Amino acid sequence: MSSDEDFSLITTTPPSEDTLEGIMASISSCKKQYNQLLEEQKDLATSRDDRRNLTKQFNQRTMKLNQDLKDDQRSHKDQLAKEQAKLNQLKEDENELMEEIRRVEAALKEQKAENKQLQQQTDVFTAVPEKKLVFTGLTGSADDTEMFQMNPRIVYPMEGGTALVTFEEEVVAKKILALKEHKVDLGGDCSITVEATPVHLMLPQLVxxxxxxxxxxxxxxxxxxxxxxxxxxxxxxxxxxxxxxxxxxxxxxxxxxxxxxxxxxxxxxxxxxxxxxxxxxxxxxxxxxxxxxxxxxxxxxxNLETTTTACPRTVLLTGIPAVMEQETLQDLLEIYFQKNGNGGGEIEAFLYNPVGQQASALFVGISSEAEEEK
Known part of the structure; x- marks a missing residue:
């Protein structure tokens, strides 16, 4: 074929639809399209079913996940409540233990203080100043042991124009108190009247x-x-x-x-x-x-319990005027209260405090059996 040959475009003209061939061709074309549409419809239906199944699976999975989430939340909530209850119980136990520790520490502190006090008492009792004793060989029953007794020393403030007289016998003091008023002759047609009253002292009964x-x-x-x-x-x-x-x-x-x-x-x-x-x-x-x-x-x-007692042998004389020298007046008063005719008797101690002066009498070993005055 030479290069100068000519080419021509050959076109196929479809048969006319008005002809049988055209109609048959059109029907064949429509069948192809129909089959193609059926295939596409089938593919779409399959895809639809697949998507529906997938959606159903997703929905089921979502429901399951939601249920699992709810179960997990419920379980977590229950577990949290249990742990909170345990925590509260532990706090309660801790508070009880702390309270018990405080009680034990307080008791231990008290016990230590008591032990320290007992130790101090032991040290004192075992380390008192030494005192030499002589055993005479005399023994006695434990039932005859005398209780500890304390000899009081009572300071009795005296007012001016008063005197304290302690007789050797209690009966003499009773006579003087019974007579109450006493006219004391001072000589030279001069006399004074004094009043005898009991002496009440406050003594410790329990210390x-x-x-x-x-x-x-x-x-x-x-x-x-x-x-x-x-x-x-x-x-x-x-x-x-x-x-x-x-x-x-x-x-x-x-x-x-x-x-x-x-x-x-x-x-x-x-x-x-x-x-x-x-x-x-x-x-x-x-x-x-x-x-x-x-x-x-x-x-x-x-602890101190006191009791008031009257001195059995001591009498308080009041209303003594300062009419002469202290020693002279005291001698005259002593002479008067020594005479049996005046209800008096032997005097153990005599203390006179003139008007305008201050004095105190010291009572030692005051009891129903023994009495001393200074």
Whole structure:
């Protein structure tokens, strides 16, 4: 074929629809379209069914997930409630335990305080100043043991123009009180009238005392006889030195009834160390002397019951004017109340306080059996 050959476009003209061939071709084309549409419809139906199934599955899954979520929430809520109940119970138990701990600590603190007090009492009872005793060989029944008794010392303030008379016999005092008024002859047609009244004293009937060891004081015993001022000075110097376990001394005094010495320190804690050592070699006079250091007790009255009693042998005379010298008037009064004709008797003690003066009488060992007046 040569290059200069000519090409021509051949077109196929579809048969006319007015012809049988055209109609048959149109029917064939419509059938193809119909079959194609059926296929598409079938595919769409299949896709629809698949989507419906998928939607159903999703709905079922969603319902299941929602139910599982509700179950989980309910379970979580129940578990949370249980845990909260456990927490509340644990808090309750903790509060009870804390309360129990506080009670135990309070009881322990109280027990420690009681033990400390008992220990102090034990230390005191086992470390009192020594006292030499002589056993005479006499024994007695425990039922016959006398109870502890205290001899009171009552200070009785006297008004001016009064006198106290203590007779040897109680019956004499009763006679004087029964007569009540007494006309005392002073000589020279001069006399005075005095009135006799009973002496009422308030006495302790029951005394309860709590004692504790003083943290700043010590009691020194086993001391030699000698000059008091020199002894106190030596003791103060010794116990003020730190090498002896002492410290700054605030006061140093001697107890007149026992002859023991009380040393008071400025600071606390010093007394305890000296008490633990107990015996100390102190240079007194020219030689060293072994003194004993024991606790000093502080006492506090916790219960006091009193009773009023009349002195059985003492009479109070009132209305005594200052008409002459004190000694002369006292002698005349004593003479009057010694005479049996005046209802008097033997006088044990006589104390006169003139008008305008102040005086106090000291009653020692007041009881129904014994009475003393100073």
């Amino acid at each position: 309860e005392i709590d004692t504790d060891v003083c943290p700043r004081r010590i009691l020194i015993s086993n001391l030699p006889k000698g000059d008091t001022d020199m002894l106190l000075s030596k003791l103060e110097i010794y116990f003020s030195k730190s090498r002896h376990g002492g410290g700054e001394v605030e006061d140093c005094e001697m107890l007149p009834d026992s002859g023991n010495v009380v040393v008071t320190f400025v600071n606390k804690g010093i007394a305890e160390g000296l008490i633990d050592t107990e015996y100390h070699e102190v240079k007194l006079q020219t030689t060293k002397h072994k003194v004993r250091v024991t606790p000093f007790l502080n006492g506090k009255i916790t």
